[in-house]
Amino acid sequence: MHRIAVLDDYQSVAADFTDWSRLPEPTDVVEFHDSVDGEDALVARLEPFDVVVAMRERTAFPRSVLERLPNLRLLVTTGMRNKSIDIAAANERGITVCGTGSQPTATAELTWGLILAVTRHIPQEDAAVRAGGWQQTIGGDLAGSRLGVVGLGRLGSQVATVGQAFGMDVVAWSQNLTDERAAEHGVRRVEREELFRTSDVVTLHLLWSRRTRGLIGADDFARMKPTAVFINTSRGPIVQTKALVDALRENRIAGAGLDVYDQEPLPADDPMRTLPRTVLTPHLGYVTRSTYEVFYGEAVEDVAAFLAGAPIRVIDPA
DSSP, X not given: OEEEEEOOOTTSOGGGGOOGGGSSSOEEEEEOOSOOOXXXXXXXXXXXXXXXXXXXXXXXXXXHHHTTOTTOOEEEESSSOOTTXXXXXHHHTTOEEEOOOOOSSHHHHHHHHHHHHHHTTHHHHHHHHXXXXXXXXXXXXXXXXXXXXXXXXXXXXXXXXXXXXXXXXXXXXOTTOOHHHHHHTTOEEOOHHHHHHHOSEEEEOOOOSTTTTTOBOHHHHHHSOTTOEEEEOSOGGGBOHHHHHHHHHTTSSSEEEESOOSSSSOOTTOGGGXXXXXXXXXSOTTOSHHHHHHHHHHHHHHHHHHHTTOOOSBOOOO
């Protein structure tokens, strides 16, 4: 019998989106609804399993962990990119790594939820009304303001389109963005300094890589208007956290909407939890019903194909 571990099922819903009975061989499936700290605890939890289904980059699988999981034969990640898995090390140990598809619009939608929540102070006003208050803040306007999109790929271009629908002037920058590519989306490419200096909303949509780690720092926040807000639904490590914390605590920017962090889940004593003028969500960008249907449904397909000797959606080392 194959033992399958389903990780980071925080909402206890994985079983609702899967049908493990489709597998060609008997299995024992265990869903874990929490995370563990440290490699020793992770290894102790996963040592009995030959198949692991990982949710995005919640749980890291470096070489040091993979070498201590002698029973592991298949590692499935939701999505086709996962920087937390050492795929080369897995392959060396005979561990197949497979991925799944994803829902292409969920993160862009959450981005606009954060933009609206921060600029119109929705969480504060909601709390005030529930406490018996009324009209505590003055919101900003989107129409006629400037949206700066850092990274005009699949997600960034969706966010840019919505910004245009709001009547915003949309500009974009990334290291490889060309004028022609920007124009295809009705956006004007500007230099990095101009984007941060002139935008009323700066939203980040870059892939996490060695090149982008720590890319956004103190100089960028120093250029922002004191009335501007910063949004990050990409990855926490792309931003130098201390620089963002300092900018918020020193009132140098108006606010931030954050869905991603250096460490996830966010530790209970993390200073991010006490930052002023912020809206914080627990990496919900991908967390929608349609996304989970794809993630868990295709995870079962991956396991079934592997057990049948014909793995699909195999991820090779970059």
